[in-house]
Amino acid sequence: MTAFSTLLYKELLRFWKVAFQTVLAPVITAMLYLLIFSHVLEERVQVYPGISYTTFLVPGLIMMSMLQNAFANSSSSLIQSKITGNIVFVLVAPLSYLEFFSAYMLASVIRGLVVGIGVGLVTVWFTELPLLHPVWLIFFTALSTGILAALGIVAGMWAEKFDQLAAFQNFLIMPLTFLSGVFYSIHSLPDFWQAASHWNPVFYMIDGFRWGFFGLSDIPPATSLLVVAVCFVAISGFTLLLLKRGYKLRH
Numbered sequence: 001m002t003a004f005s006t007l008l009y010k011e012l013l014r015f016w017k018v019a020f021q022t023v024l025a026p027v028i029t030a031m032l033y034l035l036i037f038s039h040v041l042e043e044r045v046q047v048y049p050g051i052s053y054t055t056f057l058v059p060g061l062i063m064m065s066m067l068q069n070a071f072a073n074s075s076s077s078l079i080q081s082k083i084t085g086n087i088v089f090v091l092v093a094p095l096s097y098l099e100f101f102s103a104y105m106l107a108s109v110i111r112g113l114v115v116g117i118g119v120g121l122v123t124v125w126f127t128e129l130p131l132l133h134p135v136w137l138i139f140f141t142a143l144s145t146g147i148l149a150a151l152g153i154v155a156g157m158w159a160e161k162f163d164q165l166a167a168f169q170n171f172l173i174m175p176l177t178f179l180s181g182v183f184y185s186i187h188s189l190p191d192f193w194q195a196a197s198h199w200n201p202v203f204y205m206i207d208g209f210r211w212g213f214f215g216l217s218d219i220p221p222a223t224s225l226l227v228v229a230v231c232f233v234a235i236s237g238f239t240l241l242l243l244k245r246g247y248k249l250r251h
Contacts, residue, residue, distance in 0.1 A: 004099040007090065011107030015073055022111060026069055027118040030061045034123060037183060047185045048216045055127045059210040060182035062119045063144065067202065070112035070145040071152040071173050074104045078156025079165050082249075091250060097243035101153065101236075108149035113141065130213055137212035139225060143232045144205040148173070150232075150239045157248045176202045186218050201231045 015022040038054040047056045081087035090100070123129070131137075151173070159165040180202035186194050197203050208224030211217035217224070243249070 003093055003095045004103050007093075007095065007100070007103035008107055011073075011077060011103060012110065014077060015107070015111050022069070022073070023114055023118060026065050026115045027122055030065045030119040031122050033061055034058065034126060038126065047188075048214060051214060051216070052127065055129060056210075056214075057183065058120075058123045058127060058129055059213050060180075060206050061123070062116045063140075063206050063209045064177050064180075064182050065119050066112035066116040066141065066145050067148045067177055067205065068173065069115045070108040071148040071155070071169065073108040073111040074149045074152030075156040075159070075165055075169070076152075077104065077107075078153060079159050079162060082156070083161070087249065097240060101150075101240055101243055104153055105146055105149040105236075108152060109142065109145040112145040112148070116141070132215045133212045133221075136221060136225070137209060140205060140209045140212060140228065143225075143228045144209070147201070147205075147228070147232050147235050150235045153239050154235075154242065157242060160248070176200055180206045181218065182206055201227060204228050 034054070034057060037057055041053050047053065078087070081090065120129075155165055155168045159168060179197070180200055181197065186197045186203065189197065204219075204224040204227040207217045207219060208221050208228065211221040211224070
């Protein structure tokens with residue numbers, strides 16, 4: 001496991017050496033979202049009985065920040081390595097495709113978790129957040145960030161330049177996260193958009209994660225966990241298949 005641990009250490013150092021950009025900046029962004037939306041909607045919107053809008057908003061912001069940064073970590077690392085040419089040093093190392101996948105995914109999950117903890121620590125100044133089901137939070141955090149980390153690996157392999165990676169993020173990842181119920185409950189939407197939201201896997205990540213705090217959600221948490229788990233297995237399997245074939249890495 002020496003090769004795996006070395007690659008993991010390299011990936012952890014990569015984002016930690018520029019923590020101002022990779023950790024602090026997303027935390028500040030989430031804080032700005034919280035300040036703006038809570039100021040505008042705090043007195044006008046109440047989603048769950050007895051829970052203020054600011055409190056409702058915090059879990060969604062934490063999960064959204066974790067997902068976006070898990071994706072950004074693996075995708076940016078791969079595209080940078082491909083463009084600069086240093087990916088060859090990883091490819092010639094005695095690494096199996098499973099070790100390659102695990103190192104990139106775990107580093108991305110850790111970055112997402114660090115950002116999520118940072119957002120959570122900042123938001124304690126604005127609201128008190130209950131924590132009713134911590135075990136469920138662990139499952140949803142691990143599976144959800146793992147999914148986005150795997151998607152980041154796929155995007156990093158597919159993209160040949162930064163513009164393509166930006167398109168992947170702006171036209172797929174960003175809409176999925178912003179239209180997943182971070183800032184609202186889907187029950188406030190018209191019937192058509194409620195039905196459309198159920199096709200968004202990120203909705204299940206947000207809703208299940210929020211249930212871990214409040215014990216309240218738009219759909220049963222077991223359903224959310226099942227959908228997230230199936231997505232994790234499917235996307236991880238697809239990513240491993242691409243790595244095994246050397247898609248846009250060895251060929």
